[in-house]
Amino acid sequence: MSIPQQSLFASDPGTARRRAAEARFRAYGLGAVLVGVAALLLLLSSVLSSGLGAFWQTRIHIPVTLAGAALDPLGGRDPAAMRKVTTIAYGKVIEAALRDAIAQAGIELPLTDAEIAAMLSKEAPAQLRNKVLADPALVDGTIEVSLLANGRIDGYLKGRVTMDSAQLDRNVTPQQLLLADRMLARGMLSRDLNPGFLTAPDASDLRPEAAGLGVAILGSAYMMLIVLGLALPIGVASSIYLEEFAPRNRWTDLIEVNIANLAAVPSIVFGVLGLAIFINFAGLPQSAPIVGGLVLTLMTLPTIIIATRAALKSVPPSIRDAALGVGASRMQAVFHHVLPLAAPGILTGAIIGLAQALGETAPLLLIGMVAFVREFPAAPPEGFFDPAPALPAQIYNWTQRADPAFVERAWGAIIVLLGFLLVMNAAAILLRRRFERRW
């Protein structure tokens, strides 16, 4: 066998080919990563640019004189009696105050009373009513209030409504936009942070400016509590049994295969199951977090079981052997040694399962979680049975509304949901990094 005569410094054709192939593969890989990153950036930037506006809201600041004759006709300052005064009376008070304020500021535009009244949100009278009912002593005084502006005026400040579109729009006139400009210049109108987006309940199609995520966030939180309270103990107990105690036979194999299958079942199936079992058979209330939580528990269980079993498996047998060797029972070995070592993995799995459940919409569609709910649910445990929507269901709901102002709010709700998911996933990574032990 003769060795070919060749310089060590010049590569032969075969080597060159292999090196080129490697370079090409690296380029493909880099390209794939770049495509992924670009898609993510595109998604994030479109979500942020469309949705950030929802966190700011236009408000009108005017002094309002609260005439006792209109708001407390009995004169006793008794909140129970004052509750009888409806928002219509408050609406008249506010409209008069706004007209006065505009006249005081010296703004002269050919506007009808109705047009001036329409500068304000239909929610404004309710805002003022709540304020007065909370503090009846305000009656017969003059207070400075910040009231929500109409959604179209808000849209004008955010660039969604323009002079051109107002010409065509039945809901707003160019004169109103001119008035908004003048009021803005005089500081009677401003765009401020909008905490109501996170705390207020949903609102009807006539008041997009007042719609918030408060009830939906609470509904989602209740569901997550139920999922955590049920799926974690059940999932961990069944994994420990299957991994540490159960005999290896055909039955446990069957169970194992089915758990893996269950993890891959489309989530809508759990919704159908929930409707049939929990609502139609067990008679649980519609639109309640308890049903949503139970359905999502079923959906999350396989994820948690699989993650927990993987975490238990990764604890080396020598730990168990050592514990048994010094006389521990099998239960002591598991609970004193194996479980604590597997805990970070279990928690990570549980958090990722929860995050999955938080973003899940499909099963909720079937059990009435896509509903218009304005009442806040009570504190748990009664609150679990009160109607409440969930965050993803609220997003779905808002994308179907006719008023374009709801599109911005739907995107804003997506930002909130993404924020929650980010925090949960970051917590999972942090837990793994800090506490996971490698052998």
Place this chain on the structure above:
Amino acid sequence: MSCIRQTASILAILAVSAGAAAARDQVQVAGSSTVLPYATIVAEIFGESAGFPTPVVESGGSSAGLKKFCEGVGENTVDIANASRRIKDSEIEACRAAGVADIIEVQFGYDGIVFASDIGGNAFAFTPADWYRGLAAQVIVDGKLVTNPATSWDQVNPDLPAQPIMAFIPGTKHGTREVFDLNVIERGCKDSGAEQALAALVGDDAAKTCTTLRTDGRAVEIDGDYTETLSRIDSNKEGIGVFGLSFYENNASKLQVATMNGVTPSTETIASGEYPVSRPLFFYVKKAHIGVIPGLKDYAELFVSDEIAGPGGPLAEYGLVPDPELAKAQAVVADETALD
């Protein structure tokens, strides 16, 4: 699997025992997505000023709502079903079979159906006959039934602009589609004289041939809601979409509306009957729940009151065409008159 099933049943039992304590104090409504915005507006005002909790309103379509409504009597069933069409006899029977004997039917107004295209495009003045000729699967040419050859609107009516035919119509699961088929396509079939000619050609199948729409991609069925139709028109500027009047009025800066038989759709022309494409809207109240669920009757009364559903009220402001015979609806609610 068996362990999952076991846990599920244990969960269900636990939940039932806990659920027994909870009683419902708010009205629950389900049904048509067309009625949903009106129902939420009323619910909001009701919760704000009537001293009762705000009703919970679900959507999902008239049929789904009526099905839920007819599941039976009791706290776990809905109190009111919204519908964009009248309840069917089969549904009344299903209701009765489940123990829902007395159903109060309330007609509270009309919904206009409009045809709109992109604001920057051509203006259209349609007649039902144009829509029939443009969208029917088969039309009569020279005495023979052939596959619809029309590709642009000026071919079906020389007065229309030369714009390719591309229509976004509601899918068959929508109540709107029924109205579209009946008031536009069938009417057009009659008006254009095609029905008589078809009767001579195909006999009894004439009515069916009338309303069978072309499936070559020029009539696109939208199964989602109006927001989807709007985004289709956004991306395809030559398309013409079918919308509810209220949806159009909320998006009037993006859409221009076509006239039908020379009439521009508005709450006034629909109420007077001049504009031909509209339908009544209903809600159905479970009589057995009145007096059991607090605020149920009050909600129904507020819904049909003059301040809410009358001209100039918040529902009309959103796009509802007020019912000229609203007093009838008020009487039905006040007397709790059930269907026979």
